[in-house]
Amino acid sequence: MEDWQKDFTEWIDNVTVAVEGFVDEVGQSMEKAAEDFENDLFREIEQFLDDVFAPIIDVSIREESQNYYYYYEYNQDPESILSPKIEPTHNVHPACRGCTHYHGRLYGQNLFVCGMHPYGSNNDSCSDWEEKPNNKTLEV
Numbered sequence: 589m590e591d592w593q594k595d596f597t598e599w600i601d602n603v604t605v606a607v608e609g610f611v612d613e614v615g616q617s618m619e620k621a622a623e624d625f626e627n628d629l630f631r632e633i634e635q636f637l638d639d640v641f642a643p644i645i646d647v648s649i650r651e652e653s654q655n656y657y658y659y660y661e662y663n664q665d666p667e668s669i670l671s672p673k674i675e676p677t678h679n680v681h682p683a684c685r686g687c688t689h690y691h692g693r694l695y696g697q698n699l700f701v702c703g704m705h706p707y708g709s710n711n712d713s714c715s716d717w718e719e720k721p722n723n724k725t726l727e728v
Contacts, residue, residue: 671695683709688720 671693676684681701684690689702701708704716 674699681708683712683714683717686720687714687716688718689716 674680674692674694676682676690676692678685681690681692684692684701687702689704691700691702693700699708700706702716705714
C-alpha cells in the first residue's frame with residue numbers, strides 16, 4: 589500500500605473515532621437533558637396536582653366528616669336534611685327559647701321561626717309564648 593493510502597486510511601480511522609466520540613457525547617448530553625426535563629416535568633406536574641387537588645381533598649375530608657353529622661341528624665330528625673333546625677339562643681330569638689310553638693327551620697336561606705311570628709318576635713318576650721312540655725326555661 590502506498591503512503592498516501594496508508595495516511596488516508598489512518599485519517600479516516602481518526603475521523604471515525606472522533607465522530608463516534610462526538611456522537612456518544614451528544615447522545616449522553618441528550619439523555620441527561622431528557623432525564624432532567626422528565627424530572628422537572630414530573631416535579632411540576634406533582635406540584636400542580638398538589639395545588640389543584642389538595643384543597644379539593646381537604647374539602648372532601650371535611651364534607652365526609654360533616655356527612656356523619658348529617659347522617660346522624662337525619663336519623664334523629666328526618667326533616668333536618670332539607671330544612672335544618674336552628675335553636676334559639678340568648679342572642680338570636682331569645683323570646684323563643686323553650687317555647688312549644690318554636691319551629692326554627694331553615695328553608696333555603698329563610699328562617700321560619702313560628703306560625704304566629706314567622707320572622708320572630710320583635711321584643712325580648714312574646715305574648716304567644718308557651719312552655720314546652722317537660723321543659724324548663726333557660727335563665728340568662
